[in-house]
Amino acid sequence: MTAAPGYEPALREVVAAAAAGSRHADEAAEFPIAALDAMRSTGLLGLLVPAEHGGGGGGLTELVDVTMGLARVDMSVGLIFAMHCQQVVTAVRHATGPLADRLLPELGKGDVYLASVTTERTTGGHLLSSTSQVRRDAATLTIDRDAPIVTGGRHADAFLITALAPDATAPTQVSLVYARRDQLTVEVRGGWQPLGMRATQSVPMRLTGEIPVDQVLGVPGRFREIVAPTFAPLAHIGWSAAWLGAAAGALSRLVQHIRGDGRGQFDPSSELLLSRLARVRGRLDAVHALLRHTIGVVDTAADLAGPPVQMLVNTLKTQAAEQCFAAIDEMVELVGLRHGYLASSPLYLERVFRDLRSASLNYANDRLLLVNGALALRDREVRLV
Amino acid sequence: MTLDTGFLDLLRPFLKYVGDKPISADSSLHDLGLDSMRAIELLFAVEEEYGVAMPDELLTDSTFATASSLWATIASLRERTP
Incomplete structure (x- = not known):
């Protein structure tokens, strides 16, 4: 390219x-x-x-x-x-x-x-701890990793895998390891039958293999130093973009329907229709503004690990998840049973609704709000960035 | 620097991986299990115990890096307080 x-x-x-x-x-x-x-x-x-x-x-x-x-x-x-x-x-x-x-x-x-293997059965979405032991000989790491959810795992050419560093004295000493598929034995250990996000085929897997020690990214045992500047902001920005895109696509199809084939069923002077549309559009504009602003801050901030930037990045995630799901929920209400609830509708709002239901759970909002609450207590001045 | 033994006792409940092991002055508190949520609880405990108010700009990872870095911060705040 x-x-x-x-x-x-x-x-x-x-x-x-x-x-x-x-x-x-x-x-x-x-x-x-x-x-x-x-x-x-x-x-x-x-x-x-x-x-x-x-x-x-x-x-x-x-x-x-x-x-x-x-x-x-x-x-x-x-x-x-x-x-x-x-x-x-x-x-x-x-x-x-x-x-x-x-x-x-x-x-x-x-x-x-590239696929990501950062969740474990024992730690859930907790990025910064691991119970997966890695053995190290002079030049290789022996990986044996049980991963409950690997998006695209069946089709990935390579993986970034979190695992406990070989000489770790605490479960927080996690390394991030790059491993090509041909360096691993990849076993798919179950199916994927979720409500939404169905095409991500995020199957449970077991990955085993001998990986050269020079395939650790960053300092061994110090994955956390990658999370604050890179891994977390990229996740929250990327997910939010996917959620906003899904909601924006749905609204676009809905508005085209109202202006086109569905014309007869909607009264453009209906105050209920107009105020509902305004609320939906407003949610998307607000998330979009927050998303673009966060990118600007992340691209230029001197201290990505400081509470103000961390809170902003986490808030992007929780707000995008809540607002985009609220938006598709209102769209379903607005358009009604046939085009809002039936899978056969060409607007496929029903699928977007199921997909967006995952947003608050995909790295749980509940957990992120606890983190942000603790960070808020560290910023008496309320330094907004 | 010598650490107050009371300080080490105060730290221990916030370090979920420390168990019965001794806490050395220079071991990483994060590695011993001090995450961001426990750090804020520890902050409240420290301020209560030592009668100090930690300014926002000192609430950084480096302040909470080790027992000795946190103790040094507390000690310097106590010197400032008459």
Whole structure:
């Protein structure tokens, strides 16, 4: 790929593939293979790799634009792309030495799909602790990782895996390890039958293998130093973009319906219709403003670990989850049973409703609010950023 | 620097991985289990016990990095307080 923002033709191609397969992927809870193939063949997977390594040279703005564009058609596809980019940026920023020399040109080609293995049965969504032991010989790490949810795990070419550092004295000494699929024995240990986000096919897996020690990203045992500046903001920004894109796509189809085929069923002077539309649109504009503002802060802040920035990034996540779900809920109410509740409607609000129900649970809002409450107590001045 | 033994006793309940092990002055409190939520509880306990008010700008990861870094911060605040 050439430098951003020359990604539009690639995005169009992937959107077309996603649109063609989205109904089947949702019904069958199957991964959108055609969309992933298009992301590989167009090189879109390399969008966030710097141009010097052959990538698209995109930043957070491009991540958000492309994720929203994909999620307008299929939220699962948007999430798959955003989470891949989270792994890519982590590798770009935190891989060093020979690993960086090998890995970044590979990622820059844009045909390697990275999945994330950061949840464990025992720690749930807690990123910063692990019970997965890693054994280390002189030059290799022995990984044996049981992961309850791996988005796209069946189709990933490589994984970023959190695991306890070999010499760890506490469960918080977690390393992030890069492992190619051909370095691992990958076993899928169950199915995926969720309410929504069905096309992410986030299956439980067991990953085992011998990985060279130089494939640890950042300082061994110090994954937490990657989380605050990179892993957490990329997750919250990427997820929020997917949720907002899904809600915006739904509203667009709804408004086109009211202006088009559904014209006879809606009275454009109805105050109920207008105020409901205004509320829905307002929620999306507010989330969009928060998302763009957060990108600006994350791109320029001197201290990403300080409470004001952390609170902002966490608030983006909780607000985007709440507001986008509230928006699709109101859209369903507005449009009624036939187009709001039936899976057969070409507006597919029903699917977006199911997809967006996951937003508050995908790294639980409840947990993030506790963190933000504690951070709020650390900022008596209320330094808004 | 010598750490107040009362201070180490005060720390212990906030360190979920420390168990019965001794707390050394330079071991990482985060590695011993002090997460951001426990850190705020510890802050309240410290302010109550030592009669200090920790300014926002000192509420950083480096202040809470080790027992000795936290004790040094408390000690300097107590010197400032008449």
